[in-house]
Amino acid sequence: MKQYVENIKSYIQNIGQFAIERCGPEEQMGLEFKGESSSFIRFNRSKVRQVTHVEQCHLSITFLQGGRTSHYNLSITFDEVSDRAKIQSAISSLKKETKLLPEDPHQVLFENSSVSENVNQGQLKNVDELMDLVLKPLGELDVAGYVSNGPIYRASINSEGQNHFYYGENFFVDFSLFDSKQNAVKGFYGGNEWNQTKYLEEVNRCKEFLAKMSMEKKDVPRGKYRAYFAPAAVNDFVSMFGWHGISLKAIKHNRSAFCKIYNNERQLSPKFNFSENFALGLGPQFNSRGEVSDEKIELIKDGKLENVLVSSRSSKEFGEKTNGADTHESPRSPYVAAGKLKEEDILKEIGTGLYISNIHYLNWSDVLSGRLTGMTRYACFWVENGEIVGPIKDLRFDESFYNFFGDQLVDLTEETETFPNISTYGQRSVGGACVPGILVNNFTFTL
Amino acid sequence: MTQDLSKVLKSLNQKADWVGLRKVTSKKKTFTVRNGYPEYCGTLYDQGVMVEVLYQGQFGYCATADIGLEGVRLATEKAVDLARKASEYRLFPFSLKHRPKVVGEYATPVKQAFDSFSDADITDFLCLTSDKINKHNGIDNSMANIMLVDNSIEFVSTNGSLFQTQINQISYQMSATAAENGSSQSRTWSGNGQMGLEFMDRDLFERKANQISEQALELLKAPNCPEQTMDLIVDPDQMVLQVHESIGHPLEYDRILGDERNYAGWSFIKPEDFGKLRYGPDILNVTFDPTVPSELASYKIDDGGSLATKEYLIKSGILQRGLGGLESQERISLPGVSNFRSCSWNRAPIDRMANINVEPGVSSVEDMISSVEKGVFMHTNKSWSIDDYRNKFQFGCEYAQLIENGKLTKVVKNPSYRGITIPFWNNLKMVGDRNTMEINGSFYCGKGEPNQVIQVGHAVPACLFKNIEVFGGA
Numbered sequence: 005m006k007q008y009v010e011n012i013k014s015y016i017q018n019i020g021q022f023a024i025e026r027c028g029p030e031e032q033m034g035l036e037f038k039g040e041s042s043s044f045i046r047f048n049r050s051k052v053r054q055v056t057h058v059e060q061c062h063l064s065i066t067f068l069q070g071g072r073t074s075h076y077n078l079s080i081t082f083d084e085v086s087d088r089a090k091i092q093s094a095i096s097s098l099k100k101e102t103k104l105l106p107e108d109p110h111q112v113l114f115e116n117s118s119v120s121e122n123v124n125q126g127q128l129k130n131v132d133e134l135m136d137l138v139l140k141p142l143g144e145l146d147v148a149g150y151v152s153n154g155p156i157y158r159a160s161i162n163s164e165g166q167n168h169f170y171y172g173e174n175f176f177v178d179f180s181l182f183d184s185k186q187n188a189v190k191g192f193y194g195g196n197e198w199n200q201t202k203y204l205e206e207v208n209r210c211k212e213f214l215a216k217m218s219m220e221k222k223d224v225p226r227g228k229y230r231a232y233f234a235p236a237a238v239n240d241f242v243s244m245f246g247w248h249g250i251s252l253k254a255i256k257h258n259r260s261a262f263c264k265i266y267n268n269e270r271q272l273s274p275k276f277n278f279s280e281n282f283a284l285g286l287g288p289q290f291n292s293r294g295e296v297s298d299e300k301i302e303l304i305k306d307g308k309l310e311n312v313l314v315s316s317r318s319s320k321e322f323g324e325k326t327n328g329a330d331t332h333e334s335p336r337s338p339y340v341a342a343g344k345l346k347e348e349d350i351l352k353e354i355g356t357g358l359y360i361s362n363i364h365y366l367n368w369s370d371v372l373s374g375r376l377t378g379m380t381r382y383a384c385f386w387v388e389n390g391e392i393v394g395p396i397k398d399l400r401f402d403e404s405f406y407n408f409f410g411d412q413l414v415d416l417t418e419e420t421e422t423f424p425n426i427s428t429y430g431q432r433s434v435g436g437a438c439v440p441g442i443l444v445n446n447f448t449f450t451l
Numbered sequence: 452m453t454q455d456l457s458k459v460l461k462s463l464n465q466k467a468d469w470v471g472l473r474k475v476t477s478k479k480k481t482f483t484v485r486n487g488y489p490e491y492c493g494t495l496y497d498q499g500v501m502v503e504v505l506y507q508g509q510f511g512y513c514a515t516a517d518i519g520l521e522g523v524r525l526a527t528e529k530a531v532d533l534a535r536k537a538s539e540y541r542l543f544p545f546s547l548k549h550r551p552k553v554v555g556e557y558a559t560p561v562k563q564a565f566d567s568f569s570d571a572d573i574t575d576f577l578c579l580t581s582d583k584i585n586k587h588n589g590i591d592n593s594m595a596n597i598m599l600v601d602n603s604i605e606f607v608s609t610n611g612s613l614f615q616t617q618i619n620q621i622s623y624q625m626s627a628t629a630a631e632n633g634s635s636q637s638r639t640w641s642g643n644g645q646m647g648l649e650f651m652d653r654d655l656f657e658r659k660a661n662q663i664s665e666q667a668l669e670l671l672k673a674p675n676c677p678e679q680t681m682d683l684i685v686d687p688d689q690m691v692l693q694v695h696e697s698i699g700h701p702l703e704y705d706r707i708l709g710d711e712r713n714y715a716g717w718s719f720i721k722p723e724d725f726g727k728l729r730y731g732p733d734i735l736n737v738t739f740d741p742t743v744p745s746e747l748a749s750y751k752i753d754d755g756g757s758l759a760t761k762e763y764l765i766k767s768g769i770l771q772r773g774l775g776g777l778e779s780q781e782r783i784s785l786p787g788v789s790n791f792r793s794c795s796w797n798r799a800p801i802d803r804m805a806n807i808n809v810e811p812g813v814s815s816v817e818d819m820i821s822s823v824e825k826g827v828f829m830h831t832n833k834s835w836s837i838d839d840y841r842n843k844f845q846f847g848c849e850y851a852q853l854i855e856n857g858k859l860t861k862v863v864k865n866p867s868y869r870g871i872t873i874p875f876w877n878n879l880k881m882v883g884d885r886n887t888m889e890i891n892g893s894f895y896c897g898k899g900e901p902n903q904v905i906q907v908g909h910a911v912p913a914c915l916f917k918n919i920e921v922f923g924g925a
Contacts, residue, residue, distance in 0.1 A: 043533075044901045048710045051542035054799045055533045056512040056901070059526075060499065074570070075493030081517040090496070097494065104571035106578060108489050132536045139540050148712040150900040178900075180713040188712070257592045258628060258635035267633060364716070367836045369847055370865055372635065373925035377845050379838040381716075400836075400843045400869065404925065428901035431797075451843050451869050 009123055009171050012039070012157055016169070019080065019087055020161040023065065026095045027163045032068040032114045036292050037061060037080075037159040040432050043131040045151040047179075050142035052135065060431060063091070066293070067098040068114065071107040074098055112316040116164040117296050122288060126173035126196025128153060137200055138177055141207060149179025149191075156432050160294030168296075170288035172196070172434070177203065178426055180382070181210040187217035187395060190236065190362050190382045194424055213361075213383050219394035222386040224449070226399075230357030230414075231447040232350055235421035237363045238340065238439045241376065241405065242278070246334030248371045250303055252318045253333055261374040261405070265309045270374075270406050272307040273413040279303055280313070280327075281339035286424055287434030290328075291315075291336075297328030303335075307410070340439040343416025352390040353414070353443055359385040359392065363401075374404040377450075400451035408444045417441040456500075456607045459523050467504035467511075467531050469547055471608035473754060474500045474518060475796035478601040482570070484577035485594050486585055492570055499796035502526040506534035508544035514797040549777045550756050552610045557751035558617040560744050561647035565599050565619065568648055573597055580656045584627045587664035589671070591630040595660075597651075598622040598894070606756070614752050620645055620906060622894050625660060629667040636670035636864055638663035638849055639831060641688075643892055644745045644908070666850055669862050675923030676851055676866035682826030682880075683868055683919040684819050687889035689848050690911040692832040694807055695893060697872040698730070698737055699907070701841035702764055704775025704783050705802040715898050716839025719872065720773070722783055728770040731876035736810035737765040739774060739788045740910075746806045747892035747908035754800035755791035762788050764807070775802045794903040801899050806892070806908035812882025819881050819915040826854040827921055829866045845869040865924030878919065883912030 016037050027033045039061030046054045064077045076094040080087045129137060131153060138151055153175040160168045176194030191210040193203045233241070244261075254260035264270040280301040282289045290296045295316055302310040313329035314322075330336065345353060364381035379398050386393045404410075417440040424436035456474050463470060476498045483491040499516040500523055511534025513526040568576075577595040584593035600620040607613050624641035640659040642650070685693060701718040705711055720728070730737075741749050741759035751759055755776045763771050775783060776791025779802050793800040820828065834847030851866035852859045870878075892908035 042901075045537070046710070046900050047540070048542055048708070048712070050540075052509065052537040052540040053542050053710050054510065054512065054801075055537040056514065056799050057526075057529050057533060058514045058797045058901075060514065060516055060797055062497070073489070073492070075491065077493065077495040077497075079497045079499060079516040081515075081522065083517055083519065083522070086517075086519070094494075094496070101492075101570040104569060105492055105574055106489050106571075110488065110490075131533065135536055135540055148709055150713065152901065178713060182712065186717070258630040259592075259637065263633065263635075269633065364839050365836045367834045367847075369834050369836075369845065369867060370924040372633075375925055377834070377836050379836070379843065381839055398838050398840070398843065400838070400845060402845070429897065429904055432901075451845070451871075 006125065008155065009125070012171070013169055015082055016159045019091065022088055023091050023095065024161065024163050030070060032163050034066040034114050034162040034293055035160065036064040038431060040154060040156045042152060042154040042432055045131065045135060045138070047139060047150065048148045050139055050145055050147045065094060065098065067102055068111060069102045071111055072102045072105045073108045073111050074102045074105060110317050110321040112320050114162040114164050114166070116166045117294060119167045120290065121169045124172040124196065127198065128173050128175055129198045137198065137203065141204055146182040147179050149177060151175065151177050152426070152428065152432060156434065158288050158434065160290055162294055166294045168288065168290040168294050176424065176426055181214055183214055183217065187214060188382050189213045216392060217383060217395040222394040222396050224386055224396050224399060226449050226451060228446040228448050230354060230445050232354050232359050232441060232443045234361045234441045235439050236423070237360050238442055239423045239437050240363050240366055242338050242340060242437060242439055244366055244376060245338065248368055250312050250335065251333030252312050252314045252322055252324055255312060256322050259371065261368060261371050262312065263372055264374070264406065266312065272304060272406065272410045274307045275343055275413055275416060276307050276409045277305055277341035279339050280335050280337055281438070282337050284337050284339060284422065284436065284438050286337055286436035291330040295328045301327050336435045338437040340416070342418055342420050342440045345415040345417045345443055347417065347419060351387055351392065354387045355390060356388045358396065359387050369402050374406045375402060376405060377402040399449045401448060402450045403448045408442070408447060412445045414443040414445060456605050457613065459520050460607050460609065462520050463524055463527050465504070465527050465531065467506045467534070469505040469550060469609050470527060471503040471550060471606065471612065472500055472523065473503065473796065474605045476603045477795065480599045482573050482577055483594065483596045484574065484581045486592060487578055487582045489574050492574055497795065500526065501793065501796045502530045504530040504534050505545060505547070505550065506531055507538040508546065509534045509538035509541045510545055511537060512799045543782050545778060547610060549781065550608060550610065553612050553614055553752055553756040553758065555752055556615045559619040559645040561619050563648040565601060565648060576651060576653070580625055580660050583657055583660040584625065584664045587668065589629050589631065589668050590627050590664050591635065592628040593626065595625040596623065612756050616750055616752065618645060618750065619647060620747060621650055623650065625663065627664040627667040629671045631671055634671060636667050638667040638670065643747050643894055644890060645747060645749055646745050670850060670864045673862045673864045676827065676863040676921060678922040680918050680920050682823045682854070683916045683921060684826065684828040685914050685916065686828065686830040687887065687911045687913055688831045688891065689829055689846065690809065690914060691891045691893070691909040692835050692846060694809055694909050694911055695907065696835060696837045697841060697844055697875065699804040699807045701872065702773045703802045704773045704779035704787055707773065708779060708782055711898065714900050719840045719842050722785060724770055725773060725785055726771065729768055729877065730765045730770050730873065731768045731879050733767045734812050734882045735765055735768045735876060735879055736763065738763055738808050738810060739790070740806050740808050741789065743806060743890065743910060746890050746910055747906045748805040749908065753789040753791045754793050757789035757791065759789035774804060792905060794905045798899070798901060798903045801903065803898070803905050804896065804907040806910065808910040809882065809912060811885040811888050811912045813884055814881040815884055816887055816913055819913065820854055820859060821857040822881065822915070823854040824856055827863070827866060828852050828854055828859060834867065842871050844872065863923060866921065867923065868919050868921045870919060875916065878916045879914060880917050881915040883914060887913040
């Protein structure tokens with residue numbers, strides 16, 4: 005694979021230089037490359053439903069000319085003649101159209117932030133081997149899910165000399181194991197070097213967990229309960245901080261759940277510490293413009309707001325210093341610090357209440373008050389006196405994070421879990437999160 | 452254009468039982484203006500080929516942006532290799548009857564071509580709209596956006612299929628946010644469909660800019676929606692989501708068959724429910740209709756080569772038919788529809804919604820309001836959530852008015868409602884007539900592994916539901 009990386013890198017440099025050379029004296033250009041060579045195996049009932057290989061790379065050109073800005077995004081093929089023709093045509097179109105646009109008062113000029121290279125090679129199996137390794141051990145189990153496997157890369161080059169390259173090789177198996185009563189457990193195994201023992205351990209963990217769901221289902225009436233949310237559920241809560249969330253732009257436009265904490269009207273529990281933490285190593289530290297964030301940005305410290313995410317554009321518009329956030333000002337590598345709750349004490353500490361392993365389909369039900377609605381999903385249990393009584397029927401919740409990360413937060417677990425971003429809309433994502441589980445009081449379930 | 456693709460197909464020395472080439476060329480332009488200034492002006496030009504092969508009863512797919520002969524040849528070899536290995540673990544033995552020969556073409560009827568306006572013309576149009584919103588005292592933030600999509604799909608196959616689909620889709624949105632003393636309220640107006648630039652009506656956009664600005668300011672002073680069980684009239688711009696989430700998704704065969712269980716979820720519908728389940732009262736009639744010319748997901752042939760026709764999904768309240776293409780129809784042993792669709796050249800087709808419409812009833816909005824003693828009339832979706840079986844939902848809207856003794860009274864903010872799909876639809880009491888219908892949809896319906904986002908249309912009337920649990924903000 006070493007030669008593959010070198011070929012990708014050198015082609016990007018070559019074609020990038022070709023584009024940059026077309027930049028005139030009063031013009032600037034930024035290039036972002038996003039590519040992958042991915043195999044996807046989608047399976048249902050442990051059999052292959054669809055199998056797909058995708059080779060793709062997209063180039064986004066940001067063109068600045070006389071205070072005006074426009075963008076052009078195109079797929080490139082690694083055929084130099086064809087790609088040069090496409091890029092030439094895109095740049096001609098940008099030069100023709102941009103000068104006619106109104107001026108953009110919040111335009112941010114490109115700078116040379118630095119040059120970097122981050123190559124993470126793995127030991128990936130080929131797709132034929134993966135089908136055997138993943139599916140054979142499942143046998144007659146009822147498992148639905150998919151495998152993603154292959155290299156992924158990002159590059160950022162601009163006309164001021166900035167040049168960043170990121171390359172990673174990784175895989176994941178994201179799956180759900182079902183029993184005959186439609187009970188289910190979520191499983192995940194990912195990394196950059198396949199280890200069959202670890203994969204089988206994860207399958208076995210799911211089988212053992214699913215066995216606990218064979219007890220009679222408990223119908224829990226709506227109400228407020230003490231509840232434990234496993235790290236996967238906390239990851240979903242935290243992902244909402246990227247949408248009407250901890251963004252300066254959203255706050256300044258009065259459309260953020262963080263307006264109240266920004267305006268010192270609310271704060272969270274002193275046990276809650278939240279940061280953007282690129283030390284997790286799950287994705288590039290540079291954003292789509294090639295701007296580089298600090299390795300760690302404290303966002304909430306001891307329950308108080310330290311920073312919000314500020315893109316260079318918001319910095320220009322609102323006069324606050326940028327911290328390398330991307331245009332959408334969403335956390336790219338969110339990290340919630342661990343607490344003191346030990347794994348073996350979780351059921352005892354719940355006492356009587358709910359154990360929630362996963363949640364589903366979150367949305368803001370009242371964004372300014374931080375209220376989120378969503379559903380429980382997969383292995384969720386009713387617990388009495390520290391013992392699992394039985395799985396629950398799915399419940400809808402509607403609760404504010406100012407409560408469950410605030411004065412209703414009892415503790416966070418001692419262990420955190422890492423969740424790579426497995427979104428594959430358009431193409432595979434980079435980044436991910438690392439979070440613990442949480443135990444909370446008085447969590448509101450509404451249906 | 453399909454001639455070039457046919458030449459490539461003929462040049463392939465392939466070893467599969469069947470090969471199909473789907474070439475997609477997309478050009479998308481996006482314009483966003485905020486507070487009178489351009490925020491984003493961009494073009495996306497994306498082109499590639501999905502090679503699809505059938506080998507020993509298993510389909511294999513390989514997507515490449517290299518549309519030349521060598522690129523497609525390599526992709527075909529890869530697709531064959533994948534299918535060969537996957538056939539050892541195949542879920543179902545597929546055959547050529549799942550890719551019938553089909554010849555035809557479809558093009559969006561367009562009155563005014565996309566290139567009749569320059570980028571600067573469109574940006575100016577949006578700047579004027581945004582300025583109009585910002586002129587209202589108390590409006591803190593305005594946004595106006597237009598997206599134009601020009602999608603060309605060419606398909607050829609070794610069993611003689613040859614079809615071309617040319618789709619022009621548009622989407623527009625504007626928003627006004629009013630803010631005061633740490634509180635804020637937003638109103639939006641949006642639309643989408645298949646058409647040309649004829650939707651850019653300056654007078655209409657100006658009227659709507661004024662309307663949403665005034666309503667955002669009105670909401671800022673309004674009390675929260677009360678928490679109570681009462682009657683609910685749902686405007687078409689919220690009915691779109693209600694139909695999408697609680698009728699469209701649960702009827703998808705790939706969900707019922709379990710393909711989607713690891714991501715979007717399963718369905719409360721079981722194969723034996725078709726022809727029997729009372730989804731709603733007799734006045735509920737729902738169709739799959741890809742033939743409405745201006746609706747977002749209209750087409751003639753799906754990506755599996757199945758001819759698209761209008762079909763009843765729910766007739767007189769009884770569940771009739773689900774949403775599944777030829778592959779799912781055979782797996783589930785039920786008739787379906789032509790909805791095997793992919794979002795682009797880089798994804799394999801799966802069962803999608805296309806246009807799911809509620810057929811008009813006989814009631815006017817005035818009839819509905821006057822029939823309600825205590826209720827609320829909700830407009831424009833702003834929050835949506837439903838469980839993985841599509842039972843328990845909760846929706847939030849932007850704007851509502853209470854109904855008291857048959858009359859609209861005060862405006863309330865943060866209106867929301869929750870319910871469970873089948874009891875909710877069985878509480879349907881009146882369906883709006885043709886005058887209440889709006890054609891709308893969603894540009895961003897997410898589903899599938901790997902993930903796909905696709906456009907779906909919903910033509911829906913206003914509807915009245917009895918005894919619904921409604922509530923407001925904190």
